[in-house]
Amino acid sequence: MAKKAWEAAIGEPATNPGNADLLLSDKVSERKRKQITRQEEEDEAAHQARMAKLAKETATSEAAVEKTSEKKEEGGIGGFKITGGMNLGNIDYPAMLQKQIDERDDLRKQAEETAGRQQQISDELRERLHVSEMQVLKTSFEAQMQLLTKMIEANASKGGFTEQLTAAREIAKELGFEKGATGAGSSEMIQVELKKLDFEHQVAMRKMAKDDRAEERRWKLELRRLDDERTAKTEELAQARERNAMFAKAPEMIGTAFAKGLAASGGETEVASDPPPVRKGQAQAITAGIGEGGEAKCSQCGQPVAVGPTAGTAVCASCGAKYPIRRVQAESPAEPEEEE
Amino acid sequence: MPGLKKYGGILGRGVTATFAPSILKGALAELFRIRRVDTKKVTEWVLTNNSLWDSLEPERKRQFKHLASKLGDVDFITTEWAINSLRSDFPGVASLFLGWPKAHNWLERQLDEIKKQAEQSGT
Numbered sequence: 001m002a003k004k005a006w007e008a009a010i011g012e013p014a015t016n017p018g019n020a021d022l023l024l025s026d027k028v029s030e031r032k033r034k035q036i037t038r039q040e041e042e043d044e045a046a047h048q049a050r051m052a053k054l055a056k057e058t059a060t061s062e063a064a065v066e067k068t069s070e071k072k073e074e075g076g077i078g079g080f081k082i083t084g085g086m087n088l089g090n091i092d093y094p095a096m097l098q099k100q101i102d103e104r105d106d107l108r109k110q111a112e113e114t115a116g117r118q119q120q121i122s123d124e125l126r127e128r129l130h131v132s133e134m135q136v137l138k139t140s141f142e143a144q145m146q147l148l149t150k151m152i153e154a155n156a157s158k159g160g161f162t163e164q165l166t167a168a169r170e171i172a173k174e175l176g177f178e179k180g181a182t183g184a185g186s187s188e189m190i191q192v193e194l195k196k197l198d199f200e201h202q203v204a205m206r207k208m209a210k211d212d213r214a215e216e217r218r219w220k221l222e223l224r225r226l227d228d229e230r231t232a233k234t235e236e237l238a239q240a241r242e243r244n245a246m247f248a249k250a251p252e253m254i255g256t257a258f259a260k261g262l263a264a265s266g267g268e269t270e271v272a273s274d275p276p277p278v279r280k281g282q283a284q285a286i287t288a289g290i291g292e293g294g295e296a297k298c299s300q301c302g303q304p305v306a307v308g309p310t311a312g313t314a315v316c317a318s319c320g321a322k323y324p325i326r327r328v329q330a331e332s333p334a335e336p337e338e339e340e
Numbered sequence: 341m342p343g344l345k346k347y348g349g350i351l352g353r354g355v356t357a358t359f360a361p362s363i364l365k366g367a368l369a370e371l372f373r374i375r376r377v378d379t380k381k382v383t384e385w386v387l388t389n390n391s392l393w394d395s396l397e398p399e400r401k402r403q404f405k406h407l408a409s410k411l412g413d414v415d416f417i418t419t420e421w422a423i424n425s426l427r428s429d430f431p432g433v434a435s436l437f438l439g440w441p442k443a444h445n446w447l448e449r450q451l452d453e454i455k456k457q458a459e460q461s462g463t
Contacts, residue, residue, distance in 0.1 A: 224399050243374055293383050304432035306379045308440025309387065317427045317434035 285326045286314055296323070360411040361371060365425040371441075372430055379432040386443045392450045399455070408458035417455050419448050 017023065286296050286307060293309040303318035307325055314323040341445050375381075386391070397402070408414060419437065426434040 013388045020442075080349035094405060239374075242407050293379070295379050304379070304435065306432045306439065308436055308443055309383065315435055315438035317423065317438055322439075326359040 284323065286323045287326045287328055290327045290329060349372045351370065356384050360414070361416045361421065363407075364411070364417070365421075368422065368425050369429045372426065372433070377430065377433060379436055382433050382436055383441065385415060386440070386446045389446065391453065393453045404454075404459075411458075414455050417445060417458075418452060422447060 013042050234284045284299055286305070288294065288307050291309050295304045295316065296307050297303075297320055298305045298316040298319060299314060300321045301319040303316055305316045305321075305323060307314050312325055314325055315321070316323075323337075385392075394412070423434045423437050426437075439446050440446070
């Protein structure tokens with residue numbers, strides 16, 4: 001019989017049969033099969049029970065239906081008929097109200113009694129707490145006293161209380177905390193206080209100067225605004241005056257226009273003058289930014305030539321010269337320039 | 341006698357109506373001068389589609405209507421007439437109307453509106 005590795009590892013004697021593994025797996029398979037068979041039997045039994053129950057319920061329902069049908073046939077008319085009446089009784093509202101008031105009073109009394117009891121309990125608890133706190137304090141004080149006594153007893157060898165007090169005072173003096181010491185210490189304190197006051201004074205002065213400056217700036221701005229408003233009003237008035245003067249001079253103006261028109265037309269009544277002669281030759285292009293407009297100078301007659309923001313051509317109104325417009329990406333908002 | 345014939349024609353049509361284009365030309369140029377109209381301002385008007393008629397004061401509108409009722413026919417008010425009227429005094433503005441189609445169309449709309457108002461006053 002061959003000894004298996006795990007048997008050798010645990011030092012067990014090789015008492016198992018040679019086909020122990022096979023036997024084990026067969027047993028396991030057998031057990032599982034039995035379990036499955038048992039489960040199937042149980043399921044089958046449950047199913048049978050359910051079916052039997054269902055059949056019973058069906059039979060009961062059918063019997064009930066048949067019974068109802070028979071009743072309906074006996075009655076001749078289908079449906080139900082409800083007969084009889086119902087007494088709602090008399091309601092005594094004053095009695096109900098009185099009852100409710102009594103109940104409310106009872107509840108109030110109960111609440112008051114409960115509150116009184118609670119108050120009493122609370123007082124008692126507070127008293128007990130107070131007593132307890134007093135005891136704690138007393139115990140703590142006693143402990144501290146005892147500790148102090150022990151310390152005094154322990155320090156008795158280091159000199160008396162007066163000596164220790166003197167030493168402590170000397171240390172305090174060196175640190176500059178001795179009370180009642182006059183001279184350098186107090187003088188320094190005064191100096192510090194003075195410096196502090198001086199600093200506060202400076203801060204206040206600085207703040208005041210700052211406020212003054214802000215106020216002055218605001219005042220200047222206000223003055224400037226008023227000045228601008230005055231200028232704008234003056235201009236507006238001047239324009240209005242000019243406009244009024246123009247319309248006051250309307251007859252005169254019409255006369256002037258009339259005379260001008262006559263002079264221009266040489267006495268002819270048609271004022272539509274001939275379009276200006278178109279100059280021959282290639283006109284130079286005008287360079288302008290995309291969407292930019294403005295004015296350039298006509299290279300042929302020197303008159304201004306306007307460039308529309310979306311125009312492709314500029315035409316001189318005086319000499320009729322045409323200028324193609326070259327659009328470039330504008331780098332800076334400059335006036336359109338005439339190309340040389 | 342060609343001179344006499346000419347003056348006869350003038351009198352036949354009515355003096356005011358005969359010289360209406362000249363009168364309105366002078367008035368238009370003067371209005372532009374008073375309002376300090378330049379290329380920039382006209383460009384703004386065009387871009388914002390500003391109505392010239394609406395921008396006139398009520399008093400001026402009344403005066404214009406009164407004048408228009410005296411002038412009679414206002415068919416001579418065209419974009420060409422307006423550009424020619426501005427050519428000598430406002431060459432830049434006239435150039436803008438000539439070279440920029442959008443401005444030309446805007447001017448046409450304004451003149452139509454003004455003519456409509458003038459015709460309403462005449463009827």
